Amino acid sequence: MRPFQYERADTLEGAVKAAGTGGATQFIAGGTTLSDLMKLDVMRPERLVDVNPAAGGPAGRIEATKSGLRLGAMVRMAEAAEHPAVKTDYPVIAQALQLAASQQIRNMASLGGNLLQRTRCEYFRQVSWPCNKREPGSGCAAMDGVNRLHAVLGTSDACIASYPGDFAQALVALDAVVETVREKGGARRIALSDLHRPPGDTPQVETVLEPGELITAITVPAGPWTRRSLYLKIRDRDSYAFALASAAVALDLDGEVVREARIALGGIATVPWRAREAEAALRGKTMDEAAATAAAEAALAGAQPRGDNAFKVPLAKQTIVRALMDAKRMET
Amino acid sequence: MSPDQKTASDRNAAAPEPKRNMGRPVPRYDARLKVTGEARYPADEPLNNVAHGVLVTSDIARGRLTRLDLSEAQAIPGVIEILTHENADGLHRLEFGNGTATSISPLTDTRIWHDGQIVALVLADSFEAAREAAYRVKAEYEAEKPSAGFGAPGTETVLAKDAVKSHKEDPAAGDLEAALRSSPVTIDVEYSTPTQHHNPIELFSTTCFWTGDRLTVYEPSQFVYGFRENVAKQLGIDPEKVRVVSRFIGGAFGSKGPMTPRTGIVALASRRIGRPVRCVVSRAQCFTTATYRAETRHHIRMGATPDGKITGFGHEGWEITSRPDSYVVAGTDTTARLYGYGAVWTRVNMVKADRNTPGYMRSPPETPYVFALESAMDELAVALKMDPVELRRINDTMTEPIGGKPYTSRSLMECYDAAAEAFGWSKRDPAVGAMRDGDWLIGWGCATAVYPTNMGAGAARVRLTADGTARVQTAAHEIGTGAYTVIGQMAAERLGVPVEAVVVELGDTELPPAPVAGGSNTTATVCSTVLTACDAIRGKLFHAAASAKDGPFAGRDPATLDLRDGGVTAGGDAGGPTEKLADVFGRMGTGAIEEYAEWMPEGVPPDSLRKLYNGSSTLKGGSKGDKMMYAFGAEFVEVRINARTREIRVPRIVGTFAAGRIMNTRTARSQLMGGMIWGISSALHEKTEIDRRAARYVNKNISEYLVPVNADIEQLEVILVPEEDKAVNPAGVKGLGELGNVGTAAAIAAAVYHATGKRIRDLPIRIDDLISA
């Protein structure tokens, strides 16, 4: 690990001020992504601004009102996963958090940090390999290498790394928004679906956040579909593993007919992936196996497998079908 | 709780009630130390003024190191010294085998044989500084195109029997081709198993210091005498000047058996800088600087009569090894003899690639080779439309088919019957896919577990004191199996004192030698050795008591005396006279009796003990002698596979095992349970991914190298089947540490077939194999 400066910030404004806009600074919350990558010499910040003291304020709180949910960015994953209102009114969020990582990590990790976790692409995590994300222009070792865990949607010629998280899928499905503050330009609101950028030819730029921009909260609007929602995560073992494929689904049903469907996919895409074509395919249809299958086909129509990850295409389709059929059966 | 469940949970208690020929479930001697963190693992040994070592490893797999630029690294504050091939003076090359993992001797030249080979050792005042500097060492190479493994251009295939001393012959009998031609039912199939790494939770480490010209090494080791000899060779010093200490080992499974070249490199560094050095290897470097289980391939042919009698068995294996070393596991020694086949033909090939030398990993030959055989048995049963248990029964045998040698004991079918009963096998519908439960496909499968009984020469010192306490000293190894406990139990039993009164010292070259903790020989060897020492103490004591002028035993036949409850007794259970140890010793005018004993199993060369003192152990048993010595078991599993998304889960597994005398039902159950979980792991999870272009491992961490977590293991039942075998060794013990993970993968593959109709012949079995487009 390279030497770095460390500073604690008591307030959000203080954190932003301390970070500046130079780009060599990283905020640190739970540190479960950042310290790991620093030890691997992948991330090399010169300064860390510790935002944990700010968790005493609104950034550490969960508020559930009629109009929606407000999750402070420094709330721990475990706390949000176990929050009663989140569990009953937004089960897809509670489940996405509960099925992530391990209890120990969930106790440490913050919601803001979770959204910004980095890919698990092993070539990215080991500095001896070429990797366009870590070292722009060096090439992509995964493209023709070991890529079982890589993405089939949203890929580019420069990078096929999958976005590894779970929580963001639930948020993208529910039209969540992140609130941020910046030193210059002040606060802003960014739709979660706009937060992460597909790799294109700049895979090193993963989000639209500016250097030194701090996420302060996540808001989720209430909607008739949030109660009939779930997160289905398929993985190689029953716990403590990243998704091979996952689906966050929310349904608003009129009897058996779909008024609205919300679907986001994980494990198979470079960013938290909203499957709008699938949603459109379901709207107005009777929620049955055939409709679910048609939606799944629509969602994966543009999939581009590459070597070891071809199985993710049929797997993702089955995941969508299973999640939709399970959601239909939910008691709300 | 239903009555059924109750019996299952009683049977499966952590401390099972001993049955015939089984010892008490004494809790682990070191349990408290371990759960309170007080057990000191080698890297925990406190040392003053210790310097920290971090390895720099190659990021090419084949070629030459042309330049090392150390300038940036040396500029990091706290860096003391960087050891490279240019300044590692006095480092000797190692030979492969007999206690060493590889002949690849880093820092003695510039040749790169494999990915992640050691190219430098950075020493610094702090671990952080050493690690930072290690990242800043710039290595330049002249790289050559490597061969990653099977199918890669540039590999070389060699017959094992031409290159390996331990496998001079491929077992064969009769005419396989003729047998197959005349068999109405035949199968001809290929299987494979992947690269696997041990990933013990305790990372590999070397900690050492010098006192003058004497070296002390603290290192997790399964063979301290072997390490002593080999580190001395690597440094060109007298082994008498080296002490190796390894009191607790945090997972080994073979990976800490042979010494790797790191040990001597760290010791040399310590001598150079005149300070103690501690080097704990990173998890990623554990994948490349230690041994591993190499990938294997198998071609199996079988023929049978319609009523299930096997008429011929052919097994050809291929194993990956390094360019310079001929490491081979040759599991055909076991598979060729497992059933009463007619004709047998086997062959083992080594495929040399640009990889590190592989090494022992829990049941090295049996895990891959028995997976192939037992999967084929299931395929044959399907082809015959026969229950797989019955197929094994029909071909069960008390004499092996190659040389007609008898098994000393074999309780395979007893195990099958007990497991089938506990599992409820009779309720199985053999039709594929017939046992569906809603969205879940259910499959049941079973397979044989088998492991040779190995033993070696050993030595031990036992002291019995007048106050009724005892001390056992032997350089055996506690690799987490419960060695301290069962060795203490053996002494307590023979000396008639409570187990709490016995102190056991292990893992130190200052103690009499014991063989490598490999081949599951420790309990059989060390208990037999300790028993010999205890019997010598008994002999002395009984003689003194019987030949005394007075006292309750004067004039009695010493052979009628016994040690019990802290005293000498006569007349057995009939209730003859007794006398406390203190009084017996008092009359002898002595405070303690100490006996040094050596024990050698039948059939080992007469110089085995001398060789052991010189750091090489000779193990005997299994199929090697005049008699077949094996432990057996049967494993039954249920898998559930989601009908849509095809993830595979194992909600239930039952294993039954017969392994001669069970010293301690608690530690035995733990071993077998751990083995079965590892078996599930090897069936469904473990695989080291190799980048075939670069011949480099990719998932070098335990986040992406998967093993089961608690959620993956639901009902797991271990049943100990009573067995008595007086022919194997004086203690009547067969090893069982490596029995539990043999066969599991085949049972799971059979269950997956039963659930889905898909026969997966390449491990691990994952969603990828079962999902269809």
Ligand SMILES: Cc1cc2nc3c(=O)[nH]c(=O)nc-3n(C[C@H](O)[C@H](O)[C@H](O)COP(=O)(O)OP(=O)(O)OC[C@H]3O[C@@H](n4cnc5c(N)ncnc54)[C@H](O)[C@@H]3O)c2cc1C
């Ligand atoms: C073994 C393992 C398994 C895991 N499994 C899963 C899994 O199954 N599913 C899953 O979803 N996740 C998983 N994770 C990832 C884990 O959830 C994330 O590491 C964690 O959520 C990150 O949160 P943190 O607070 O620790 O972030 P940190 O490590 O503190 O920060 C991560 C990044 O976010 C930035 N950051 C932090 N807070 C803010 C903020 N408020 N505003 C702007 N930038 C900020 C930091 O500068 C840094 O770049 C796993 C992690 C590990 C180590």
Ligand code: SF4
């Ligand atoms: S997939 Fe992306 S992160 Fe992985 S090696 Fe390629 S560029 Fe790097």
